[in-house]
Amino acid sequence: MSQAAPRAKAGAGVQRRSEITRARILQVSQQLFSQNGYDATGVAEICAAAAVSKGAFYHHFPSKQAVFMTLLEGWLAALDEQMLPLLEGARSVAEGIQQAASITGLVFASASGQLPMFLEFWRESSHDPLVWQATIAPYRRYQELFASLVRKGIEEGSLRPVDPNSAARTIVALAFGLILQGVIDPHGADWGEVTQNGIRLFMEGLSK
Amino acid sequence: MSQAAPRAKAGAGVQRRSEITRARILQVSQQLFSQNGYDATGVAEICAAAAVSKGAFYHHFPSKQAVFMTLLEGWLAALDEQMLPLLEGARSVAEGIQQAASITGLVFASASGQLPMFLEFWRESSHDPLVWQATIAPYRRYQELFASLVRKGIEEGSLRPVDPNSAARTIVALAFGLILQGVIDPHGADWGEVTQNGIRLFMEGLSK
DNA sequence: ATTTAAATACCGACCGGTCGGTCTATTTTT
DNA sequence: AAAAATAGACCGACCGGTCGGTATTTAAAT
Numbered sequence: 001m002s003q004a005a006p007r008a009k010a011g012a013g014v015q016r017r018s019e020i021t022r023a024r025i026l027q028v029s030q031q032l033f034s035q036n037g038y039d040a041t042g043v044a045e046i047c048a049a050a051a052v053s054k055g056a057f058y059h060h061f062p063s064k065q066a067v068f069m070t071l072l073e074g075w076l077a078a079l080d081e082q083m084l085p086l087l088e089g090a091r092s093v094a095e096g097i098q099q100a101a102s103i104t105g106l107v108f109a110s111a112s113g114q115l116p117m118f119l120e121f122w123r124e125s126s127h128d129p130l131v132w133q134a135t136i137a138p139y140r141r142y143q144e145l146f147a148s149l150v151r152k153g154i155e156e157g158s159l160r161p162v163d164p165n166s167a168a169r170t171i172v173a174l175a176f177g178l179i180l181q182g183v184i185d186p187h188g189a190d191w192g193e194v195t196q197n198g199i200r201l202f203m204e205g206l207s208k
Numbered sequence: 209m210s211q212a213a214p215r216a217k218a219g220a221g222v223q224r225r226s227e228i229t230r231a232r233i234l235q236v237s238q239q240l241f242s243q244n245g246y247d248a249t250g251v252a253e254i255c256a257a258a259a260v261s262k263g264a265f266y267h268h269f270p271s272k273q274a275v276f277m278t279l280l281e282g283w284l285a286a287l288d289e290q291m292l293p294l295l296e297g298a299r300s301v302a303e304g305i306q307q308a309a310s311i312t313g314l315v316f317a318s319a320s321g322q323l324p325m326f327l328e329f330w331r332e333s334s335h336d337p338l339v340w341q342a343t344i345a346p347y348r349r350y351q352e353l354f355a356s357l358v359r360k361g362i363e364e365g366s367l368r369p370v371d372p373n374s375a376a377r378t379i380v381a382l383a384f385g386l387i388l389q390g391v392i393d394p395h396g397a398d399w400g401e402v403t404q405n406g407i408r409l410f411m412e413g414l415s416k
Numbered sequence: 417a418t419t420t421a422a423a424t425a426c427c428g429a430c431c432g433g434t435c436g437g438t439c440t441a442t443t444t445t446t
Numbered sequence: 447a448a449a450a451a452t453a454g455a456c457c458g459a460c461c462g463g464t465c466g467g468t469a470t471t472t473a474a475a476t
Contacts, residue, residue, distance in 0.1 A: 017444080018451060037335050039247035043436060053453040054437085060451090064436065116334050123331045126324050126391055127245050136393065163405060169397055170406030173385025180384045181377065183334055185344060189377055197371060198378030205413025225471080226425060251462060261427040262463085268425090272462065 022060045024050045026074075029067045034116040038068060038124060069134065072121055075114075076138050082106075087145055093153035094203055097146070097171065101199035104175055105192030108182055115183045139172070146171050150206075160208050167206065174198055230268045232258045234282075237275045242324040246276060246332060277342065280329055283322075284346050290314075295353055301361030302411055305354070305379065309407035312383055313400030316390055323391045347380070354379050358414075368416050375414060382406055 028050040032041040043064050047054050061067050082103055090096025108115075125135040146168035153159035178198070182191045236258040240249040251272050255262050269275050290311050298304025316323075333343040354376035361367035386406070390399045 021451080037247075037331065039245075040335065042434075044434090055439090055454070056452050058437070119327075119331045119334060122388065122392060123245065123327045126327060127248065132392070139393070140396075162409060165397065166402045166405035167409065169386075169389065169402045170382065170409060173389055173402075173406065174378065174381055175385065176388045177381030177383065177385030178377075180330065180388060181381055184330060184340070185347070188348075189373070194374045194377045194381075197374035198381065201370060201375065201378060201413045202410050203413070205409045205411065224425095229425080250460080252460090263428070263465090264426045266463070 018060070021050075021052055021056055025052060025057060025060060026067065026070060030071050030114055030117060033068070033071070033120055034114050037116075038120050065128075065130075068120075068124070069130065071117065072131065072134055075117065075121070076134070080138070083142070084145075087149065090149075093149050093156065093158060094207065096149055097203060098199060101175075101195050104178065104195050107179075108191045108195070112182070112186060115179065115186075118179055119183055143168050143172055153206075158208060159206050162206065171199075171202070174202065226268070229258075229260055229264055233260060233265060233268060234275065234278060238279055238322055238325060241276070241279070241328055242322050245324075246328050273336075273338075276328075276332070277338065279325065280339065280342055283325065283329070284342070287315075288346065291350070292353075295357065298357075301357050301364065301366060302415065304357055305411060306407060309383075309403050312386065312403050315387075316399045316403070320390070320394060323387065323394075326387055327391055351376050351380055361414075366416060367414050370414065379407075379410070382410065 025046065029041070029046050032046060032049060035041075043054065043057060046064075046067075047057050050057075061070070083100060086099045086103060087096050090099060121131065121135060125132040143165075147164040150159060150162070150164040150167045154161050154164065175195075178191060178195050181188070233254065237249070237254050240254060240257060243249075251262065251265060254272075254275075255265050258265075269278070291308060294307045294311060295304050298307060329339065329343055333340040351373075355372040358367060358370070358372040358375045362369050362372065383403075386399055386403050389396070
């Protein structure tokens with residue numbers, strides 16, 4: 001449709017057309033994957049929803065799976081961006097973990113529409129080695145991060161001498177379990193609040 | 209059906225042929241669903257693995273989804289059978305929850321091969337109303353059961369006065385999260401032990 | 417006990433439709 | 447005019463499910 005617009009030198013921020021297309025494909029894919037699942041979402045469906053031809057789709061992505069992987073990587077990167085500074089910059093161990101929990105609450109509020117993607121990622125990762133690799137690495141990183149945090153707390157004397165690895169895995173389990181429940185039963189509770197309470201309870205068992 | 213079974217006096221346990229076939233379809237389906245996922249597993253594949261024709265398959269089940277639902281119901285029934293007596297028969301609140309945790313450990317040990325089905329169930333339930341209904345009902349039952357247990361503990365004075373619903377959801381989250389981790393990273397830890405430790409930690413935060 | 421009849425279990429070719437992906441042609445951008 | 451981006455017709459594989467027919471088991475009749 002061309003739309004004249006000779007140029008709009010606006011220069012700044014003008015995404016190249018192709019970038020817009022690419023972004024639209026990603027956004028629409030995320031929505032559809034969340035809504036109907038990965039397998040159930042067809043490439044044609046994505047194209048229709050993104051108002052893009054199949055040719056354009058395959059120009060930007062080599063496969064449907066590649067779209068999925070891109071989404072996954074973006075998801076993990078965003079998580080890191082929010083999570084890591086909080087944990088690493090925490091003054092005390094308890095504070096760090098508590099703050100991480102509050103982030104989880106935020107995740108519930110903001111990303112509730114895309115939460116089902118979490119399930120898609122995990123399910124896919126148990127079948128697809130490529131997805132597994134992308135999922136497991138950050139997962140282990142978080143686990144070790146929590147473990148070292150607990151270890152530090154024990155050394156400092158603020159935490160009871162528990163097994164740091166078990167504790168870390170338990171914390172991760174808590175987070176995953178809450179997300180899982182949030183996915184299936186979004187209106188069953190104020191999940192942000194439940195998270196806060198749960199972590200607090202847990203931390204009280206952990207503290208001296 | 210009488211079955212007198214004049215011959216093959218072996219009598220005991222002789223399943224009718226059709227029952228054997230049906231059972232084989234179910235067993236093979238469970239394995240394949242676990243291994244490759246629900247969508248990725250074709251009916252033809254199931255038939256081949258079960259050494260059964262497609263006609264036989266559709267003689268015993270109206271659809272692929274029906275097989276899935278049957279599997280789900282069986283799974284839940286087995287869970288109930290193990291879980292409910294423990295919780296209802298517990299002498300103290302803490303003991304009940306602790307015992308439930310030990311069952312979880314047992315689940316890990318025995319059903320490790322079928323654990324991925326857990327993910328299939330949950331993912332499917334967020335897309336299919338029928339599966340959702342079958343999943344959500346027992347899930348809520350457990351949640352309320354834990355909540356009432358906590359409530360009782362508070363009344364008895366053995367637990368601190370926390371919000372019973374939050375606590376119950378947290379316990380469920382713990383269980384789900386541990387299973388989830390067990391699915392993806394089966395060899396990452398002794399999940400039975402982690403479960404025990406985690407629950408103990410949590411209970412210490414909960415106790416007075 | 418034997419035969420007959422009915423019911424059940426099973427078989428596998430087949431069908432309409434969908435899917436992910438390819439290819440050639442056209443338009444837009446540089 | 448060359449290159450990048452987009453369009454959409456097209457392809458073969460495959461999928462869940464159907465259907466007409468066959469084999470086996472069970473019950474009834476003799």
